[in-house]
Each structure stands twice: as C-alpha cells, then as structure tokens.
Amino acid sequence: MTTQAESARSTHADDILVRAACPHDCPDTCALHVLVRDGRAVRVSGDPDHPTTRGTLCTKVARYLERTYHPDRLTVPMRRRGPKGAGEFEPISWEAAIDEIATRLREIHLRRPEAILPYSFAGTMGWVQREGMASRLFHRLGATRLERGICASAGTTALAHTMGASVGMDMESFIDSRLILIWGSNSITSNLHFWSIAQEAKRRGARLVAIDPLRTETAARCDEHLAIRPGADAALALSMAHVLIAEGRLDHDYIERYTTGFEAFARRAAEYPPARAAAITGIEADSIVELARAFATTRPAAIRLNYGMQRVRGGSNAVRAVACLPALTGAWRDAAGGFLLSSGDHVPTDNNRLLRPDLTPGWPHRLPRVINMSAIGDALLEADPPIEAVVVYNANPVAVAPDSNRVIAGFSRGDLFTVVLEHFRTDTADYADILLPATTQLEHFDLHKTYGHRYIVANNPAIAPVGQALPNSEIFRRIARAIGFEDEALRASDEEIAADAVRWDHPALGGATLDDIRRKGWIKMNEVAASFAKGNFPTPSGRFEFASERLAAQGLDPVPDWLPPHESPEAAPELAARYPLALISPPHRNFMNSTFVNIASLSRTEGEPFCDIHVEDAAARGIADGDRVRVYNDRGAVELVAKVGDRVRPGVVAARGIWWHRMSAGGRNVNATTSQALTDMGGGATFYDCLVEVDAIG
DSSP: OTTTSOOOOOSSTTOEEEEEEOOSSOTTOOEEEEEEETTEEEEEEEOTTSTTTTTOOOTTGGGHHHHHTOTTOOOSOEEEOSOTTSOOEEEOOHHHHHHHHHHHHHHHHHHOGGGEEEEEOSSSOOHIIIIITHHHHHHHHTOOEEEOOSSSHHHHHHHHTTTSSSOOOOGGGGGGOSEEEEESOOHHHHOHHHHHHHHHHHHTTOEEEEEOSBOOHHHHHSSEEEOOOTTOHHHHHHHHHHHHHHTTOSOHHHHHHHEEOHHHHHHHHTTOOHHHHHHHHSSOHHHHHHHHHHHHHSSSEEEEEOGGGGSSTTHHHHHHHHHHHHHHHTGGGSTTOEEESOOGGGSOBOHHHHHOGGGSTTTTTSOOOEEEGGGHHHHHHHOSSOOOEEEEESOOHHHHSSSHHHHHHHHTOTTOEEEEEESSOOTTGGGOSEEEEBOOGGGSOEEEOOSSSSEEEEEOOOSOOSTTOBOHHHHHHHHHHHHTOOOGGGGOOHHHHHHHHBOTTSGGGTTOOHHHHHHHSEEEOOOOSSTTTTOOOSSTTSSEESSOHHHHHTTSOSSOOOOOOSSSTTTOHHHHHHOOEEEEOOBOTTOBTTBTTTOHHHHHHHOSOEEEEEHHHHHHTTOOTTOEEEEEOSSOEEEEEEEEESSBOTTEEEEOBOOOGGGSGGGOOGGGTOOOOBOSSTTOBOTTOOEEEEEEOO
C-alpha cells in the first residue's frame, strides 16, 4: 500500500493516510484523504490542501464508509434463480460466472456482434474503471455502440459549436466576480464547492442571481431568483442579447477581433424583444432588461450554467444562446468574467489510446450501429436486429433511464441475457442473469479528469476488496481472456490504462507524470487565468462562433434559437390540454442520481418521495399540503407526497429524483412519466420536457 500512496502518521502509530478521489458525477471531483487502520478504512475526509475541495465534502461522500461497508454489499458472483425482476439469486464462483458470460458473448460475437449492447454511464468517472478496459472489450467484440447522452451531451455539443470544446472559466476565479448568474443550477446540491466560492464572492460584494423554475436551496440564498418556465432559457438569453445590442452595450472591439457570425446572431436576437420573451419565460420584461444591463455594466460578470436547463427539446440551442452573452460584452477579458458549463476539455485526454476504437472489426470503414442510451426502453423492445445480450456497469437504467415502464418491459424479456456489475442489488440488478460484485472507490486504483475545475486527481486504493469484489477493469480483462481475445490492449494493467488516457507531453501538464499525481494526489493544468481574453477559442476559426458554419453544412440552423419543448402548449396543444403541468425532476441533495439512495442515514434525511406544487395549482385540484398524490401522463404514474407552497412557479411540479422503484410507493419513481424523446442536438435526454396531471389519492 505504501508504494502506491503517500503515507502519514496520525494519532495511532499504524494509521495510514491514502490519497484518493471522489468517483461520482459531480463537477467538484474532490480530492480525498482516506485514513486506514489495521486494513480497514476508518475515515474519509476532504483534502485540506486541494484548492477546490478545501477539506470539505458533501454529506453523501462524507458517509462513503457506510456505502463501502454496507451490510447489503454484493460480495460474491451470483446467478439468477427466479423470474426476472424478482431479485432471487444463488452464489456461484468467479470461474463459473466468467465462463458463462464468455460463452454467451462469444457465441453472439461470432454470429451477430451488434446484438451485444454495453450500457454504462457515470457510476464512476475515472478513466480506468469507467470505460478504460470496458470500451476496449466491446470495441473488440464489434458490439453495438452506446450513445451516452443521458446527462450532458446537448450542452457539450453546444459548446463544440460556439467555443469549440468543453472549456470555460476556471472555477476558482469566480471568487473575484462581481455579478454571478447561477443559471439552471442548484449549486448547493450539485456543485457544493463552487457554491462556497460564490458565497465568498458575495461576501466581497458580488451580486448572485439564480435562474431556475424552482426556488432551490441555492436560489433561496441568492440576491435574486428569476423563476423561469422550463424550456424557456434560450428565449431569455436571446432577449438579453436583444437589449445589449439595441442599447449598444457591446464590446465592439472584442466582437470584431475574437468572434464570428455576429450579424446573423444580431438578426436572431432582434426577434426576441423583452415583451415577447416575457410571454415565453414568465419573467417580467423589466427584469429581463435590468438583468441584461447589469451583465453589461458589471465587471467582472460571470455565468455558471449547469446541465438541468439543457434537458429539454431545445437544450443545445439554449446553451449556445447563453454562451453568446459573455462574447457580446467582452466579459472574457477578465479572469473572473465569462462562462462555465464544463471544463472537461482543458484536460489533454487521448481517447483513442484510452478506448481503442481501432480494435473494432472493420475499423474505420465499417462501424457497428449506434443506440442512444436514453431510448434503451424502445431499443430493448424494438431494435432490429434485436439486442440479445446487455452488459450493464456504472449505471442503473431501470431506475434512471426515462420512460421506466418501457425500460422494465425490455429488461423483462426472457430471451435477453443480462450481466450487471454492481455494488448492491439495485432495480437493474434484479433483472440480471449474472450479477457480479464490483469494488468501490476505496478498493481500486483510478485516475480522474474533472469537468468543474482544472485538476487531475488520483485515486489510490486504500483497502483490499470487500469479499470477492473485483474492479471493473479486472472483470472485463477476465471476460476478454475467457472469450479468447489475445490483443495486448485487453491485457493492459490499470496503471497502463491510466497512462494511455493522458497526453503527458502536453504543456498544460508542465512535465508532471502519473507517479507525480499519485504521490501528491492531484495536479492543476497550466493555463493563463483569462483563457479567452484574446480569443484563441478551440474552434476551426479560432474565434467564438455566434453562427456555426459546421452546423449550416449539416443543414441545421447556424444561429441559436428558442425551440419550444416537445411537450408544451406551443408544440403540443392537445397534450397540454390534457396534461397542463410541466414536471421537472431535479436531484435530491443527499442522493447522486440513484446512488446513495439505499444509505439509511441519507434516505431518512430525505424522508419519502415528494413533489412541490404551487398553492394555486394545488387549490384547483383540491390538494392540501401532505396529501398523497398521483402524478401521471400517458406513459405512467408515480405516487408522491405533495408539498404545497410557492417554491415552484405556477404551472410547474418538481419531483426530486432518483429513488429506486422498490423504495417508491406504487413501485415506480418519477421516471415512469418521463420521455425517451431527445434534444435538438447531441442526442440528450429530455427529463424536464414532460407534461403531467396531478390528482389527490383517496
């Protein structure tokens, strides 16, 4: 252990301090200290020296030991012995499990490789345990490729066609901002360490404005909350641009030197005067004008965007529109000005070396089909040729994917061979034919890039695997070997995979090595503070692109616009007449999607599944605070407890996610109502593009 991690003495002579990383899908990617005593982890804390973690963890990860040593941890491989979904299993050996998996996958690979589907996402964000070995195996099999768009792809596609990549402000620089728009983000829940920085900026005199349909914990602590209608963000941004252009509140020099497509964008913004935008957004015209003027006249001015606002039909266009505002005002000239959605591309990653798509038979001329993960329900039931085997890792699609009833029907197929790598018997694990115990973050090595700040963080293993659990990477190595694949890439060690992930000669790393990062725990990318003060955007033009020639070449609108949600009075008036309430399902503070839901101390804190409904909407339906209600549409229904008040704007219902189905009244969570429809670009999920009705139960 001491050869892999920096050790330190504490109050106990034999205590060992291991430097680690939080693995979860959060912009903060905290650096951890794990205290180990007699081979057992006894404390997980934030690294006090890491400039963004600063010794503080969210309530979820602060209780990570409860997860690692949970009495319900899966510790041995198991085979299903009852009907699918019943969760009835019997223990088997690793040899038997791997042999059965390899036999089934080999047979399908030789006959119809695209009938194999990997399904994974961000249960761990590390380069090694997320996809490092898994993608190599599935590429070698020639399996169907999974389009992983359930979270952020609409936004990252938008960034690619405006700024050139997932780049933006340094999170630490927000401390010097004087105006911060926290747009579509409940930072206290989903970006805690940014919130600490924003609070310090506020103490120094910054004004914080939250833009969100729900008065979240974050919005309640900002100076101002603008309760926007779901799916209206592009209209607000374009109207702000309208005001800036009409009143001449522009940095003409910045626009001339460092941007392209301004004239086309100005014509689009002219279509969104504040009066029109007020009707779309539900925000008063005067408030739109005031916000635009404040953004133009306050320096430094910054926007912290998050992914919630892009989970609607026009989500990618909305991100593009918001990203245009700092380029209009020249906010990028200041290190504490500009925009941040994701900083993931500041890290010099080498995805070809890491994931090895060249292992695919026929590469690059003949590629397997692609299935979008948000449409997994339809894919399992309707794909042609049909999916015969699905391997699920780092994901819980039965609970998390939209349109749950379709997803459950797909996983219930008797002829579908399902393998699940997991820590617990989740909703998805109940449908497995073979269930494999995976290690948690304390039990394996990994290396993490981040998307909220500019650090690479190392995770050194702190303890031996619990029971017979194995790292994802080792499980996929064993499957590859049992199938009979002899490719060197499928035998690579975890350290070799991590080494393949990074372009180590990139100047941003300053000569740092993998060993350097493991010893210290983290390094920061070398970059100037005001990254785009003089343009240098990673676009083909080198400029910020108000209009995208690449999109025009694809037959798409080169200029961002507002697109009404799939399910809205504008786009679907008959549906809106039957289901007049817009449902959003933001995360609980104490859950990470469906992770941590089974940690008793956290689920007790959250209570039982509930929804916020405005007092006017509740009164019209005879619903009182605390009543049990049925939230439903044509796809399905969920039973919740109503919290009546003014936290959510009229016409909107907010139901927190994501409870496991078995922990929800009626056996379904909020995703029984959400849709498999996709965003305008990027193939993103549209969780917040959902019309429902609400009735009292009993």
